[in-house]
Amino acid sequence: MVLDGIPGRVEKNYPLKQLTTWKIGGTAELAYWPRTLRDLRAARQRAAAAKVPVWLVGKGSNLLLPDEGLPGITLVTTQMRSIHWEDCTVRVEAGYPLARLAQEAGERGWSGLEFARGIPGSVGGAVIMNAGAHGGEIASLLERVSALTPDGTIRTFERREIEFGYRSCSLRGKVWIAEACLRFFPGDRAKILHTMQENLKRRSLNQPLEVPNAGSVFRNPPGDSAGRLIEAAGWKGKSIGGAQVSDKHANFIINTGEAKASDVLALIAEIQKDVQQKYGLALQTEIEYLGGNENQATK
Ligand SMILES: Cc1cc2nc3c(=O)[nH]c(=O)nc-3n(C[C@H](O)[C@H](O)[C@H](O)COP(=O)(O)OP(=O)(O)OC[C@H]3O[C@@H](n4cnc5c(N)ncnc54)[C@H](O)[C@@H]3O)c2cc1C
Structure with missing residues (x-):
């Protein structure tokens, strides 16, 4: 083997x-x-x-x-989850949970990751997606990453060498991030921890966190919200097989128990078609279907 x-x-x-x-x-x-x-x-x-x-x-x-x-x-x-703090900077491996890193930074009185307390990704995934919320994004703290390149070498990429956009990073699909170095800002510990608790509360009110989901399925079109458009088009609560548009947040598709990937893909396609017909907008997915394209694999 x-x-x-x-x-x-x-x-x-x-x-x-x-x-x-x-x-x-x-x-x-x-x-x-x-x-x-x-x-x-x-x-x-x-x-x-x-x-x-x-x-x-x-x-x-x-x-x-x-x-x-x-x-x-x-x-x-x-x-892969080793972590080294040095004053307000941290060197952390790709598999470390982002939400835990946010909490630990807050407890040390370091500000910058308040937005990330409720994001269930890893540090590597967060850099590749430029994870963000509540007006913050990981790119604003990043100093550099170490990554494995396609030729098998390990390279350091400084922040200035990486382009970030809305949920996008120029390294996506090109390298495997092994470690990231982030720099925080001094802040008021109690205030940072309070902001995180408020963000978490807001999420549990607005997101179907009690059932399996993958966060926002579609990207927000410029100046609008995908959830608003999907709700206005009448999709809340509708389902195909075991995949259902959440009643709580129309940009979330939940797995009601036995959902198949084909159910989710069919629901996504129907929503895209309907929103296009009703509002003339082409919704793009934020989630990634891995395996849908052979080129997504490293060979
Ligand atoms: C309830 C819920 C709420 C969410 N809220 C938010 C939110 O507020 N904001 C937000 O931005 N996202 C949100 N998300 C989405 C998700 O948590 C983020 O996109 C997160 O950054 C993904 O990290 P991950 O480790 O889970 O990546 P994965 O889902 O495992 O992978 C995503 C992509 O990154 C690649 N990847 C993963 N690790 C590496 C690595 N080390 N090197 C190179 N490529 C890698 C994968 O190949 C894949 O292409 C939410 C998801 C859920 C379920």
Whole structure:
């Protein structure tokens, strides 16, 4: 087997449902949890030598995984979680939970990640998506990242070398982020922690956090909100199979129990068609369907 003897957890025919917040998908031929950059690099080298595709997953909170499963290696970064604080900067590995980092920064009195307390992604996934909320985004704290490049070398990218936009980062699909360095701002500890609690409260009031979902499914079109358009078009509560547009927030699609990726894709397509017809707007997805395109894998 391609990963024989590699350090870290390896599972055959692993249920993809367990790797995403949507709890949807077939099985991974092989799932692998590297613990260090060295493991990550070794997996990449082995996969390249064996010409096996590799699919990179963080905390799976922005991903739809296919019913047919994923061939090759599904590489999950969540065991890469070392962290080093130095004054107001932190060096943190890609698999570290973003929300935990936000909480820890707040407890130290460092401001900047208040927006992130309710975002269930990893640090690596957050950089790649330029995760943001409540007017903040991770790009504004980032100093640099270390990443594994397609030729197997480890490179540092300074902030100025990376382009960020609304939920976009120029490194997406090009490198595997291993570590990020973030710089915080001095703040008032009590105020930072209070802001986080308020943000969390707002989320639990407005988002269907009690059921499996993947956050906002569509990007907001310039000057408008995808949720508002979908609600106005009458989609709240409508479903296809086990996928349902949330009653609480129309830009969330929930898994009512046994949703298939094909149900979610069909619902997305119907919403896009309807919103286009009614308002002349082409809604773009924010979530990513991994496995829908062979080019998303590293070979
Ligand atoms: C309830 C809920 C609320 C949410 N709220 C918000 C919000 O307010 N704001 C927001 O921006 N997002 C939000 N999200 C979406 C999601 O949490 C973010 O996009 C998050 O940054 C994704 O991180 P992840 O680790 O889960 O990435 P994944 O979903 O695992 O992966 C997303 C993409 O990043 C790639 N990737 C992951 N790790 C790496 C890495 N180390 N190197 C290179 N590529 C990598 C994957 O291949 C994939 O293409 C929400 C999601 C949920 C479920």
